[in-house]
Amino acid sequence: MKELRQYWNSLTGAVFLAAYALMIGYQFYVGNLLAQNGSVSRLFESVLSMLMFFIPILTMRLFAEEKKMHTDQLVFTAPVSDAQIMAGKFGAAWLVFGVGSLPLLWAVCVMAGYGCFQGLTLLGNFTALCLAGALFIAIGMLVSACTENQVVAAIVSYVILLGMWSIGYLQAYLPQSLLLDVIRYMSYRSHIQRLASGVFDCSTFVYFVSLTALCLGICCEVLKMRRDG
Amino acid sequence: MLNVARLSKRYGRNMAIDEISFQIRQGEIVGLVGHNGCGKSTTMKIISGYLNATSGTVQIDGEILRPDDISIRKKIGYMPEVPPLYTDMTVGEQLRFACELKGIRQAGQAMQEAARKADIQPVLGRLIGHLSKGYRQRVGLAQALVGNPPILILDEPTSGLDPRQIVEMREMIQANASEHAVLMSSHVLPEISAMCDRLVVLSNGKLVADDHPDALRERFRKKGLYAVTFCADAAQFQQNVQSTPGLDLVHLAQTPGKESWDAQIHADDAIDASRAVWDILSKAGGRVIRFAPVVPDLEEVFLNLTQDKRYAEGKERG
Numbered sequence: 001m002k003e004l005r006q007y008w009n010s011l012t013g014a015v016f017l018a019a020y021a022l023m024i025g026y027q028f029y030v031g032n033l034l035a036q037n038g039s040v041s042r043l044f045e046s047v048l049s050m051l052m053f054f055i056p057i058l059t060m061r062l063f064a065e066e067k068k069m070h071t072d073q074l075v076f077t078a079p080v081s082d083a084q085i086m087a088g089k090f091g092a093a094w095l096v097f098g099v100g101s102l103p104l105l106w107a108v109c110v111m112a113g114y115g116c117f118q119g120l121t122l123l124g125n126f127t128a129l130c131l132a133g134a135l136f137i138a139i140g141m142l143v144s145a146c147t148e149n150q151v152v153a154a155i156v157s158y159v160i161l162l163g164m165w166s167i168g169y170l171q172a173y174l175p176q177s178l179l180l181d182v183i184r185y186m187s188y189r190s191h192i193q194r195l196a197s198g199v200f201d202c203s204t205f206v207y208f209v210s211l212t213a214l215c216l217g218i219c220c221e222v223l224k225m226r227r228d229g
Numbered sequence: 230m231l232n233v234a235r236l237s238k239r240y241g242r243n244m245a246i247d248e249i250s251f252q253i254r255q256g257e258i259v260g261l262v263g264h265n266g267c268g269k270s271t272t273m274k275i276i277s278g279y280l281n282a283t284s285g286t287v288q289i290d291g292e293i294l295r296p297d298d299i300s301i302r303k304k305i306g307y308m309p310e311v312p313p314l315y316t317d318m319t320v321g322e323q324l325r326f327a328c329e330l331k332g333i334r335q336a337g338q339a340m341q342e343a344a345r346k347a348d349i350q351p352v353l354g355r356l357i358g359h360l361s362k363g364y365r366q367r368v369g370l371a372q373a374l375v376g377n378p379p380i381l382i383l384d385e386p387t388s389g390l391d392p393r394q395i396v397e398m399r400e401m402i403q404a405n406a407s408e409h410a411v412l413m414s415s416h417v418l419p420e421i422s423a424m425c426d427r428l429v430v431l432s433n434g435k436l437v438a439d440d441h442p443d444a445l446r447e448r449f450r451k452k453g454l455y456a457v458t459f460c461a462d463a464a465q466f467q468q469n470v471q472s473t474p475g476l477d478l479v480h481l482a483q484t485p486g487k488e489s490w491d492a493q494i495h496a497d498d499a500i501d502a503s504r505a506v507w508d509i510l511s512k513a514g515g516r517v518i519r520f521a522p523v524v525p526d527l528e529e530v531f532l533n534l535t536q537d538k539r540y541a542e543g544k545e546r547g
Binding site: 006010071077227229 | 245296303305311313318329372
């Protein structure tokens with residue numbers, strides 16, 4: 001609750017929600033309405049590609065701000081575990097992200113009104129959005145735990161997310177090899193595309209869930225290292 | 230109630246605190262003093278559970294503080310040097326959050342009780358960002374008092390406060406001390422000696438003294454050194470002292486703004502100094518206004534306990 005209240009009090013949440021809603025509206029208006037394109041996947045793909053710019057706004061303050069303002073001394077001396085602290089922060093960020101994504105439902109309803117409705121594709125896109133959101137938040141949280149400067153946290157998160165997105169473009173220039181397989185697997189773009197096309201592949205779920213868990217696990221270790229000095 | 234045993238903390242190659250041990254009982258206020266960087270805050274952070282110790286133990290009511298045992302942290306109220314406050318919250322929201330963190334069910338009641346103890350009830354609805362430094366310190370204290378923990382750790386609670394706020398904060402701590410075992414640090418030695426039942430002195434991470442302030446002063450009292458204030462002919466007094474075997478005049482000066490004289494004399498063990506001085510002044514037709522052993526002030530004690538060792542250790546390292 002405190003994290004949600006802070007998102008509202010610090011205006012970070014309001015700025016994120018406004019900017020995110022504006023971006024969704026713009027993409028829907030230009031990419032679907034003006035272009036007379038009824039593809040839900042097109043809308044989601046453009047939203048997901050912009051997500052790397054928006055999620056760091058949400059995550060940059062999670063630990064960096066606490067450290068800078070010394071409020072971490074309250075949280076980390078309280079009778080709550082590091083995992084509970086992380087779960088609270090992760091849950092709050094993911095909830096704000098979820099609320100911010102609600103305009104997509106409205107856009108989908110409008111398109112469904114025009115007869116553009118493919119249930120499986122829609123489900124795949126929403127799943128991709130949820131999973132990618134969780135992964136991006138976990139990455140942002142990890143970076144935020146490593147610094148006490150919010151701007152640094154936002155920029156580094158953005159660079160990592162951009163890198164993970166653009167690494168997929170290297171596929172075209174590399175010969176078939178183990179490295180290519182690794183690069184292909186590490187790029188979340190290909191996983192999102194697979195889900196967006198309605199393909200519910202086990203490896204995609206493993207990719208998102210395991211990477212999210214890995215980032216949260218490392219984050220937990222970072223917090224433990226802080227306690228160890 | 231609080232038992233710290235052979236506590237050590239190492240940062241890389243630097244030993245921040247080195248095997249320090251002390252105990253605090255309920256109702257006792259213990260002052261942690263030492264020069265900057267001597268390990269006071271590190272000690273407090275370890276006891277509060279914010280940092281893990283490299284070795285040694287912290288026991289609260291016989292229960293060992295472990296990193297994975299979070300329930301014991303309910304027994305500790307910690308107020309760091311900079312109170313951990315969210316400036317965008319109201320005082321009420323902050324205290325309610327502290328209650329939520331400590332898992333207190335009747336948060337409203339606990340919050341009101343802590344606010345009453347720290348005398349911040351009138352500002353419960355105000356934003357912390359709009360509060361003065363003094364009130365922020367009080368909110369920090371109230372936050373530490375939430376849930377009535379048996380152990381209170383207060384790191385420089387009067388730091389940055391004006392003299393009136395210092396007195397108020399001191400009174401608040403003393404008023405609440407009976408229910409807790411209090412460990413507090415401060416740079417202001419007269420203040421800490423006035424408040425504390427015992428002083429734990431750290432120097433370069435090592436515990437160099439753990440005693441009552443008066444006992445520490447007594448420990449560093451120069452044996453045989455007395456202060457005398459008298460009314461008599463100073464030259465004759467000087468001559469009589471120097472002619473008395475076993476007595477030595479160390480210092481003589483007129484009391485500022487008065488006709489009397491202040492002297493310091495050194496007496497050998499075999500001499501009854503008070504009687505000797507009395508005889509000298511009686512013969513000279515003078516009178517004694519004050520006669521007392523010279524007891525060093527706390528600053529002197531502190532310097533004796535810390536400075537020499539810092540210098541010596543620095544030389545050894547160099």
